[in-house]
Amino acid sequence: xxxxxxxxxxxxxxxxxxxxxxxxxxxxxxxxxxxxxxxxxxxxxxxxxxxxxxxxxxxxxxxxxxxxxxxxxxxxxxxxxxxxxxxxxxxxxxxxxxxxxxxxxxxxxxxxxxxxxxxxxxxxxxxxxxxxxxxxxxxxxxxxxxxxxxxxxxxxxxxxxxxxxxxxxxxxxxxxxxxxxxxxxxxxxxxxxxxxxxxxxxxxxxxxxxxxxxxxxxxxxxxxxxxxxxxxxxxxxxxxxxxxxxxxxxxxxxxxxxxxxxxxxxxxxxxxxxxxxxxxxxxxxxxxxxxxxxxxxxxxxxxxxxxxxxxxxxxxxxxxxxxxxxxxxxxxxxxxxxxxxxxxxxxxxxxxxxxxxxxxxxxxxxxxxxxxxxxxxxxxxxxxxxxxxxxxxxxxxxxxxxxxxxxxxxxxxxxxxxxxxxxxxxxxxxxxxxxxxx
Numbered sequence: 001x002x003x004x005x006x007x008x009x010x011x012x013x014x015x016x017x018x019x020x021x022x023x024x025x026x027x028x029x030x031x032x033x034x035x036x037x038x039x040x041x042x043x044x045x046x047x048x049x050x051x052x053x054x055x056x057x058x059x060x061x062x063x064x065x066x067x068x069x070x071x072x073x074x075x076x077x078x079x080x081x082x083x084x085x086x087x088x089x090x091x092x093x094x095x096x097x098x099x100x101x102x103x104x105x106x107x108x109x110x111x112x113x114x115x116x117x118x119x120x121x122x123x124x125x126x127x128x129x130x131x132x133x134x135x136x137x138x139x140x141x142x143x144x145x146x147x148x149x150x151x152x153x154x155x156x157x158x159x160x161x162x163x164x165x166x167x168x169x170x171x172x173x174x175x176x177x178x179x180x181x182x183x184x185x186x187x188x189x190x191x192x193x194x195x196x197x198x199x200x201x202x203x204x205x206x207x208x209x210x211x212x213x214x215x216x217x218x219x220x221x222x223x224x225x226x227x228x229x230x231x232x233x234x235x236x237x238x239x240x241x242x243x244x245x246x247x248x249x250x251x252x253x254x255x256x257x258x259x260x261x262x263x264x265x266x267x268x269x270x271x272x273x274x275x276x277x278x279x280x281x282x283x284x285x286x287x288x289x290x291x292x293x294x295x296x297x298x299x300x301x302x303x304x305x306x307x308x309x310x311x312x313x314x315x316x317x318x319x320x321x322x323x324x325x326x327x328x329x330x331x332x333x334x335x336x337x338x339x340x341x342x343x344x345x346x347x348x349x350x351x352x353x354x355x356x357x358x359x360x361x362x363x364x365x366x367x368x369x370x371x372x373x374x375x376x377x378x379x380x381x382x383x384x385x386x387x388x389x390x391x392x393x394x395x396x397x398x399x400x401x402x403x404x405x406x407x408x409x410x411x412x413x414x415x416x417x418x419x420x421x422x423x424x425x426x427x428x429x430x431x432x433x434x435x436x437x438x
Contacts, residue, residue, distance in 0.1 A: 005177070009170030010163070017159045017166075028151060033123065036139060037110055040125040043069060044137045068140040070122070074100060076132045094136075099126040103134050232273065235266035242266075279337065279410055290331040290417060297335070297369055297438075298325040298360045304339040305358060308347060316352045319343075323361035328438040330418055338414045339369075341407040342434055346373035349432075363437070372433035378426040386424070387412040 073082040078095025080088045094100050102109025103126035112123050126136040242259040245251045251259055298321070305319045312319050328335075339358075346356040350373050359370040378386060387408045415422045415436055426432035 005170075005174045009174065010167050013166030013170065014163050017162050021155045021159050025152065025155065033112070036123050037125055040123065040137045040139055041108075041127075044125055044127050044135060070138040070140070072136040072138065074126075074134040074136060076104075076134075081133065094134075097124075097126075099124045099136065100134055102126070103128045103136075232270065235269045235273075239263050239266045239270075273406075277406070279406075290334060292329050292331055294327050295330045295332050295335050296325055296327050297367060298323060300332070300335050301339055301358045301360055301369070304336065304343055307340070308343050311344070312347050312356070315347060315350060316354075317347050317350045318355040319347075320355065320357050322357060322359045326360050326362055326367040328367050328418075330438070334414045334417060338411050338436075339371075341411050342371040345407050346371050346375065346432070349373070350375035354431075367438045369436045369438070370433060372431065374431040377428040377430050377432055378424075379428050383424055383426060 069084075071082075071084045072080060072094075074094045075081050078093040078100065080091040080094055082088060083091060097111070098113075099109040099111040102111075108125070108127045110123070110125050112121060122138045122140050124136055124138045126134050129135055239262075242263050246256055246259050301321055305321055308319060343356060343358065350356065354374040356374075357370075357372045359368070359372070361368055411434075412422065418438060421437040423435045423437075424432065425435075
């Protein structure tokens with residue numbers, strides 16, 4: 001990753017330097033060309049008053065040649081009348097030359113082209129005189145190109161230096177950029193966020209939070225595994241013990257019947273526990289998708305209370321349903337599971353002669369499900385933890401009543417699957433009410 005970022009930095013830097021150098025050279029050439037044209041125009045204005053005999057003086061011809069200047073006088077018909085560099089008899093008609101045509105039409109003209117006469121690129125400035133002739137001054141580009149070559153050389157050296165500097169800077173910046181991320185691999189808590197870029201602080205924080213969540217998740221799973229092992233061990237030990245007594249013939253007929261009932265009770269507890277664990281595993285699976293449909297909560301609650309009637313009668317608990325028919329988009333099986341766990345807990349932890357009231361009604365465009373009992377209640381210090389797996393307020397009563405300690409954990413997961421809200425209100429000795437808002 002570091003190598004890739006370095007290469008990308010260097011490529012961007014090199015491209016920027018090349019583009020800058022080329023653009024600068026083009027701008028420099030245009031500026032220099034305009035400056036040369038301005039100089040030639042000034043020469044032309046100085047030369048115009050001078051007579052041809054002045055140009056023919058040997059010392060003046062030598063000076064013009066040294067300065068790279070060439071003076072040409074062209075008649076209206078394009079015939080070359082005079083030239084300081086070449087014999088006019090050997091020169092072709094100049095009427096079609098761009099600078100001559102432009103000067104005839106607009107009074108002055110310029111052009112840059114390869115001169116077959118001087119074998120150089122030449123910059124020309126032509127001006128129409130009052131007598132109709134065209135006075136043209138040319139300047140050979142030999143000096144210009146020499147300057148351009150020198151400039152290019154300097155630009156290339158500077159470009160190389162800049163690229164080398166960019167390579168060094170990219171190495172330093174890449175190292176500084178990736179240093180906090182590299183530290184995360186060895187020590188998540190050792191990253192000092194004061195020395196990193198503000199832009200990657202959210203990324204570092206997210207990684208830390210994910211790491212904490214993973215650790216918490218691992219800890220929860222470890223605790224869950226230990227709790228499952230413990231919960232399974234107790235009934236299995238009892239079943240194994242009773243079975244061993246029966247198998248050894250040490251138990252009489254009366255004890256055998258009692259032991260068989262205990263084995264049956266332990267088996268039921270094991271099945272209930274295993275079913276709850278399977279259900280929690282399904283709810284924990286992120287890839288598992290549930291089918292949602294229109295579910296009448298009032299009808300589902302009535303079915304649940306009908307199923308709980310026998311269990312409630314054994315504990316002398318009265319069941320009642322209030323409210324009205326309300327439809328929610330939900331998974332029907334999960335709704336049945338949620339109602340069963342809430343109502344089962346309400347009956348299991350109730351007092352004899354107590355009651356359980358289930359209410360379904362609309363509230364502010366939402367649907368509220370309430371399960372209220374007149375049972376033993378939950379102390380305040382335990383209310384925040386009752387939705388944890390295997391957490392029991394009264395462990396002895398929970399086991400005697402057949403509770404697995406997973407019912408409310410399953411309820412919490414089902415509520416989360418439906419993006420609902422759950423609240424708990426309880427007072428010790430007076431009962432508990434759990435509300436779910438869909």
